[in-house]
Amino acid sequence: MSGSGPARRDRWARFVPAGYSGLLAAVIAGPLLGPGYLLLRDAVSTPRSYMTDSALGLGDAAARAVPQDALLAALSPFVDGGLIVKTILLVALWAAGYGAAVLAMELLRVSTGPQLVAVTVAMWNPYVAERLLQGHWSLLTGYAALPWTALAAYRIRTRRSITSGATSRRKPPTAEATEGSATVTAEHPKMRAPSGAAADQGTIIGTDCGKKSAFRSSAVGSWAALTGCFAVAGLTPTGALLAGCTAVVLVGRRNLLGTLALLLATSAPWLTATALSGAGSDPSDPAGIAAFAARAEPALGTLGALAGLGGIWNADSVPDSRTTPLALIATVLLLALVAIGIRTTAGIKTGVTRRRADDVESDIATTHSAQPDVATSRDDAACAGGIDRAALQVRRGLLVLAAFAVVLPAVGATSWGMSGMEWLVARMPGAGLLRDTQKYVALAMPAYVLCAAAGCRAIAVRCTANAAATSSRTPAMTLTATGLIALLMLPLFDVAWGVGGALRPVHYPVGWQRVAERIDGPGDVAVLPGGMFRQFPYSGKVAVLDPAPRMLPRDVLQTGELPVHGRTVAGEGARARKVENALLHGDSAQRLGELGVGWVLVERTTPGPLGESKTTLAQLDSVYADTQLALYRVPDATDHFKQSQSTHRVVAYAAHILWAGLLVGGLLLAAIVRPRPNR
Template structure:
């Protein structure tokens, strides 16, 4: 089997019901029908340029096919890229690297959290490493190849590019290609970097506590991170991930991969070996920073000084280079081993994480949007009059019955071309009980939230539409004088 076919097979096995008719909607994994190419957005540009790329693709391809194609691409890029870093004559080793990099706890948890854009960049990371360390090409050709390999991360946006920078800069330093590496990273980051510098978004230091890595198995937070897990959201967990035997097997696999990587450095050190080791160690340190004292207080202080340190809050994200290091280390252990050993190495990632298959046993599944959503979208997007749309109830996430009760970001945030005002406050349940609120980054959303909670606020300037769940009794008193222009079983649309 080739790495390409293995990547496709793992994608089908992992996604399962998500490949059926409809959209997969879970947390940040939010795709909408007929997405507008140009949207008036606010806050930190987290979905730039990924949303625009999805909208352009959806203009020429079926919306559902675009989402499914991108999800499959994550597995295919990951498998083929990891295999490409292993010498071609070691076919069994290439398949082992491909299998682990396309099927591991990091990928599973981040996919269940809906972070497809991040994973697209992580999947393309091995190709970027290969392009950066390649030899024999002219300077212009080398730069072009590196930029092309970085396109998945560029599409993914800020998180994907930050993870790529963490991995690639140390490699560029050891290869003496700093100018090529850094300049290309900066250039491809401009679509999100420029608006980020001028949007006036703020970062709540409380997010350090909310996004800190957590124990998701029997070995505590440190052991969870070393097993490539530890994501902050318990709902992003894979079924049964805290069971002793698979948790132990996953930890042993990572330790074996690290040992194999050390051995690889002693016998046949590739050009990326030192840089990737530095990146993996740095990424693991960042993951631990917000999870343990005194690093947590240091990170809060840093964010208070400069909000630009905010992306470091979700430290588990930066385990990506360790995932790649482990995959290559396991491949190094297999080397030219017998077919039986190689087959076990290929199957092992699935065997120690079996509940990731079939959409994590139904946690990922495709559903159809009720007719109210495209109907409201057509009305609002056809209106030439200016004014924002306020989406209620005031909360970032929804759990619709038609989506099987799965939590997803409010679809209204991506459905309309005009400015959408929504509650981007994140509420996180803490392990010891209680809920921690992390205030949103968009100043306009913050001001609107303050107005909605203030008695006698006197109206909402600049708002033309209010979108809320269907039901006459749910219309707040301050909007009773607005005109209801659409009312269905799921949605009601009011206009000033």
């Protein structure tokens, strides 16, 4: 009976990080819990989307929103599209935090307090705030998948070493070697306990793991989890690259081929769309390199901003706190905590003994809480079993990945770095995916959360060691974790409630629905005024992407041109550019028909160039008009541009079905055949 209380507390402690992650997600995205739609810069959600060629990635522009647009088009006839986007965003925020806690628990064996610090670092940081303000809700799904991808890669690496009977050739560590050093687990089949007094001194380093079938089942679950992570991250091409880089670095050489095959399969929608449409086959505009380079922040410079998980190219997509000295304070606090924990994460020997660490870690929510913390030297790591070696290699791999994720974007923001990137994108098709280099700072997040968790534990250990009057062990960790969470959150106070209220739902005029109902004939849709960005009375002061492509049942032609810092970065929409020029120059309705245009939508309440479009509109049939929108039909329009794409659509559908199958199947199989944590 005496052990029932601690056991019950341990079981409940497992749910604390999940609940805390949900609380932070609600605090961050709180305004979106109400009715309405997300319409902020690049984020566009609508009540209903349609399975157009553009949604499949077969339009004129590059397939940047594939397969997210197809997913919304498939689900929005049954569930409101705005609700789908808000749900995905909230789940992504929650998954990022909870994944950080699980990763820290499994790779570092930390207790609840350090796990909560890891959750805070993963969710409450400039990267999340800036990408929310930029409207990159789908990119955050790739960000959220990173800790889970690292965890799946670790488990795959571990299972392979177990099933292959891998074991160290060195002698088992003695009690003196293990004190305050390597976490020695009891799952390696080749590790046998020494007899006699040596066993009583803690030199037992492993036991038989059971039947091989159990390991095979666990391996299936690990691969299924990696498949699900790839599919979730693959909601956008950049997310797929983030998860792919993480897995490739961590899974080990023997698992590399299978990992790459899974990555290609889950990336099939945008890879297929790029190959079929040809939009991504041409080099990108080199002007985009300077426009999207990482940006320096006050008193930090570019490298400091990136190291603090900030530095987005758009100064308007930055929380107000990052424009004040608070940016420096927040970055120093974060990096100090990371620096304290980096030695433990990297497995470098420290002076902390096993007994002292166990005193502080009494509240750990596993039956293996009495194990030492981490491998603390290369020799100790080599002496540990395959699982511990894998954990150490994964942790070190994440640290190396974090270093590259911070340094390379900083190099890319220098004059010679930008020159090199301009040369690359001008000659290599598809290299435009790399122009927003600050996106890839997300790769540093898994290492940061591990270092933060280890740093929290190290601080608590030191405080306990120096406080002779401290008799209770749990309060020391609780106070340390609470203090660190407060220090991390306060300098970034405006991350709360939709990043200072900027992330709020909007309500579309009823005219949008009426226009969509009246587009019932052939031909694509051209939109006036020219350009892709709008500023409606109901969308606030921030320019937003035109919702027409996701609101209307026909393809909406867009040039892909992006206005950035007073310059224009060219897009891939060659036919859309011809159509826009024809409208602005007042060309004939016949010319629009030749270009495959069947409809012209005029958005009356947003600024933008109209040119001589009145001349062209006078030749068209008026179908609908109100104070917000006006719709015109082009006489004798045809779908001759669509007829040659029937085969392409079949292939694109197949690629999307493959992705959806891997997404649902991977997540379900991972949930059914849950990999046992490597403890």
